[in-house]
Amino acid sequence: MATNRTEPISNAPLPKRLMRPLEEFLSTETLGGILLLVAAVAALIWANAPGDSYHDFWASRMVIDLDVVSLDLDLAEWVNDALMAVFFFVVGLEIKRELLRGELADPRRAAFPVAAALGGMIAPACAFLALNAGTDGARGWGVPMATDIAFAVGVMALLGNRVPVSLKVFLLALAIADDLGAIAVIAVFYTDDLKLEWLGFAVALLGLTYVMGRAGIRDVIVYVGIAIVAWVAVHESGVHATIAGVAFGLMTPIKPIFSREHLSSSALDLVVQAREAEGRGGPGDDDRNAALRDLEELARESQPILDRLEHALHPWTSYVIIPIFALANAGVDLGGDAISAAATSRVTAGVAVGLMLGKPLGILAFSWLAVRTGIAALPASATWSHILGVGFIAGIGFTVSIFVSNLAYTDAAFVQEAKLGILGGSLLAGVIGLAALGFITRPSQAAEGGGARVT
Numbered sequence: 001m002a003t004n005r006t007e008p009i010s011n012a013p014l015p016k017r018l019m020r021p022l023e024e025f026l027s028t029e030t031l032g033g034i035l036l037l038v039a040a041v042a043a044l045i046w047a048n049a050p051g052d053s054y055h056d057f058w059a060s061r062m063v064i065d066l067d068v069v070s071l072d073l074d075l076a077e078w079v080n081d082a083l084m085a086v087f088f089f090v091v092g093l094e095i096k097r098e099l100l101r102g103e104l105a106d107p108r109r110a111a112f113p114v115a116a117a118l119g120g121m122i123a124p125a126c127a128f129l130a131l132n133a134g135t136d137g138a139r140g141w142g143v144p145m146a147t148d149i150a151f152a153v154g155v156m157a158l159l160g161n162r163v164p165v166s167l168k169v170f171l172l173a174l175a176i177a178d179d180l181g182a183i184a185v186i187a188v189f190y191t192d193d194l195k196l197e198w199l200g201f202a203v204a205l206l207g208l209t210y211v212m213g214r215a216g217i218r219d220v221i222v223y224v225g226i227a228i229v230a231w232v233a234v235h236e237s238g239v240h241a242t243i244a245g246v247a248f249g250l251m252t253p254i255k256p257i258f259s260r261e262h263l264s265s266s267a268l269d270l271v272v273q274a275r276e277a278e279g280r281g282g283p284g285d286d287d288r289n290a291a292l293r294d295l296e297e298l299a300r301e302s303q304p305i306l307d308r309l310e311h312a313l314h315p316w317t318s319y320v321i322i323p324i325f326a327l328a329n330a331g332v333d334l335g336g337d338a339i340s341a342a343a344t345s346r347v348t349a350g351v352a353v354g355l356m357l358g359k360p361l362g363i364l365a366f367s368w369l370a371v372r373t374g375i376a377a378l379p380a381s382a383t384w385s386h387i388l389g390v391g392f393i394a395g396i397g398f399t400v401s402i403f404v405s406n407l408a409y410t411d412a413a414f415v416q417e418a419k420l421g422i423l424g425g426s427l428l429a430g431v432i433g434l435a436a437l438g439f440i441t442r443p444s445q446a447a448e449g450g451g452a453r454v455t
Contacts, residue, residue: 032318033154036398039323040330040423047331054331069236079328080406085231085245087317087325091179092249093310100254103173110177111376113170116367116387117177120394121145121185123362124354137347140408142185143418144354144425146400149175150318152393155430162441164386166379171390174363182400183246190407191239198237205230206247213253223248240407254306322399329402332419341413342420351421355401356429360391389437395429397422 047054058076065071073081104110124144132138152171156163205226212222227248235241332338342348364387370376378387405418 030154030157032322033150033152033157035319035323036148036150036326037154039326040398043327043329043331044334046327048334058328058331066232069232071232071235076328079325080403081235081241082231083321084325084403085242086313087245087321088183088242089245089249090310090313090317091176091183092246093252093306093313094176094249095180095246096250096252096254097306097310098173098176102176103169104177108376110173111370112367112379113173114177115370115376116170116363116391117174117181119362119364119366119369120147120174120178120359120391121181121362123365124358127354127358128350131346131350131353135346136411137345137350137409137414137417140347140351140405140414140418142182142189142404143401143408143422144351144358144397145178145185146182146397146404147175147178147359147394148396148398148400148426149179150322151396151398151426151430155393155396155434156390156437158434159437159441163437164379164381164441166381167386167390170379170382170387171393174390174394178394179400182404183243186240186404186407187243190404194238195236198233199239202230202233202237202239202244205233206251209248209251213251252306252309254304256304325399325403329406330398330419330423332416332423338416338420342417345417345421347414347417348421348424351401351405351418352425352428355395355397355422355425356392356432359395359397359429360388360433363391363394364388383440385440386437389433389440392429392433392436395433396426398426401426 043054059074061072061074062078063070063072098104103113125141128141128144129138132140149172152175153168156168156171209223209226209230212226227244230248231241231244234244364384367376367387368384371378378384401422402419405415405422409415409418
């Protein structure tokens with residue numbers, strides 16, 4: 001393989017204004033990855049305990065009758081369809097942020113992680129189909145395509161400051177581009193029995209949301225109500241309901257209501273008003289409180305709505321929703337018969353090989369091709385060995401892979417085999433990636449990645 005490389009896009013330190021949200025994102029994902037692991041282990045223990053309490057619990061049904069439509073789902077379906085819609089809403093926010101002002105905003109900077117993500121989707125799917133084409137299990141080709149951001153970031157965090165910041169940014173950009181591809185696969189290939197009247201209603205609600213935003217309507221409760229109705233419409237349309245979350249995330253405004261200039265001038269006036277009112281004593285208390293409330297609203301509305309929502313919801317999705325999803329879906333049978341069946345299953349092998357080998361090799365090959373053709377450049381302080389190591393870590397596909405396996409198969413046996421492939425493939429990919437990066441990196445490389453340390 002040729003080792004020539006073009007000059008890095010930039011060797012300059014990442015702007016401080018970008019480092020704080022990056023640090024918050026990484027720390028949230030790291031702790032979220034730990035909770036996700038705990039939940040997955042708990043699910044495995046619970047599912048393999050004597051009796052059927054695990055499956056009986058998640059099979060319990062909850063019905064909501066809305067007259068026009070009745071939602072009759074078991075608890076696992078409520079988690080996968082409703083709670084995960086919130087998760088995908090946050091994913092939509094992250095995608096829009098990256099596309100408009102993050103690593104994916106600059107075509108030159110975006111080309112490298114996008115090419116890597118494309119290879120990290122195509123190669124695993126091809127590896128899976130190489131083992132399953134023409135069989136009943138072939139529908140699961142989308143299962144090994146995904147990267148679990150929380151687990152991947154958590155594994156990389158184990159190396160601390162030995163990993164250059166540029167590699168952490170690359171992993172995040174790759175995973176977000178991968179999420180965008182996974183969403184497209186879910187919407188296009190895992191949608192059955194499309195009902196156009198419900199889909200049209202959902203699109204109309206999205207249009208109404210856009211018009212309301214342009215008209216300056218800011219009441220969050222109104223948008224939440226519309227989002228819930230849109231979720232029901234998408235659910236009934238045959239498109240997976242989580243797509244509604246993504247759509248609303250992508251429609252969330254990224255520009256603040258008030259500009260920085262307006263904030264600077266108006267904030268000073270309000271502070272002066274509050275001080276003057278405080279000096280008047282008793283009668284001025286109401287005026288002071290009113291000025292402080294106006295100052296609070298001014299500060300809040302001077303932040304982009306997208307940032308506020310992501311900051312508020314990201315901990316909930318990482319610390320609550322994704323662990324609950326893992327608890328509801330990671331409980332697979334590890335008994336002798338199940339392991340024996342998985343050992344000879346093409347589905348299990350296809351998923352495991354796709355994640356463990358297809359993912360890193362696809363990422364390496366497509367990113368190398370992008371650099372070789374001049375479309376992209378390697379991140380600062382990164383080598384091809386680094387990219388291969390990150391590729392293995394990106395082979396941890398847990399959350400979205402399990403999600404896709406539930407969509408791909410109606411046969412419980414195939415779902416079981418796919419999940420065992422996900423667990424095995426993700427574990428091996430993570431261990432290999434961690435060992436590879438640990439061997440390659442040096443403690444001093446953090447400074448070479450831009451001078452900032454992120455843990």
